[in-house]
Amino acid sequence: MEEIALDPDPHLLTVMLSSFYKGFPPEAVFTLVILIVMLIISGLISGSETAFFSFQPADLNKLRKNHGKRGKKILSLRNRPKELLATILISNNFINVGIVIISTYLTTLMFNLKSHPVLTFVVQIVIVTSFLLVFGEILPKIYANKKPVIFPFSWLTLLLF
Numbered sequence: 001m002e003e004i005a006l007d008p009d010p011h012l013l014t015v016m017l018s019s020f021y022k023g024f025p026p027e028a029v030f031t032l033v034i035l036i037v038m039l040i041i042s043g044l045i046s047g048s049e050t051a052f053f054s055f056q057p058a059d060l061n062k063l064r065k066n067h068g069k070r071g072k073k074i075l076s077l078r079n080r081p082k083e084l085l086a087t088i089l090i091s092n093n094f095i096n097v098g099i100v101i102i103s104t105y106l107t108t109l110m111f112n113l114k115s116h117p118v119l120t121f122v123v124q125i126v127i128v129t130s131f132l133l134v135f136g137e138i139l140p141k142i143y144a145n146k147k148p149v150i151f152p153f154s155w156l157t158l159l160l161f
């Protein structure tokens with residue numbers, strides 16, 4: 001309030017935003033770290049989905065010859081494509097729903113939601129959805145499509161299976 005009082009003619013947007021933003025409390029840092037980790041996991045899962053199903057014959061040979069135990073594991077996962085795809089899609093959805101829930105909690109920590117329904121809509125739906133789509137789905141899939149051999153090594157074979 002003091003900052004606004006100093007300015008004799010504050011811009012309307014400045015007034016709106018300063019009453020909307022509550023600050024960045026310590027628990028928001030923790031929540032943000034969890035969100036970033038979950039977003040990375042969602043990206044790895046989605047990238048693996050593309051990678052597993054876009055191996056070329058040359059990639060399969062490479063896996064068979066050069067990548068030892070983990071390469072064999074990837075090939076054996078690929079031999080059960082229905083189970084693999086179901087596992088990938090279900091875990092990706094779990095993580096994505098978790099991201100939506102936790103980011104909603106984060107916005108309640110950082111923003112004054114009740115007095116600004118439109119800004120709340122913009123933050124919770126537009127921003128969260130764009131981040132989720134760009135970093136959790138689109139970019140990893142584009143990358144995995146170009147380098148499918150590298151991708152599944154990052155997490156799937158070691159952590160989940």
Ligand SMILES: [Mg+2]
Binds near residue numbers: 041137
């Ligand atoms: Mg994802």
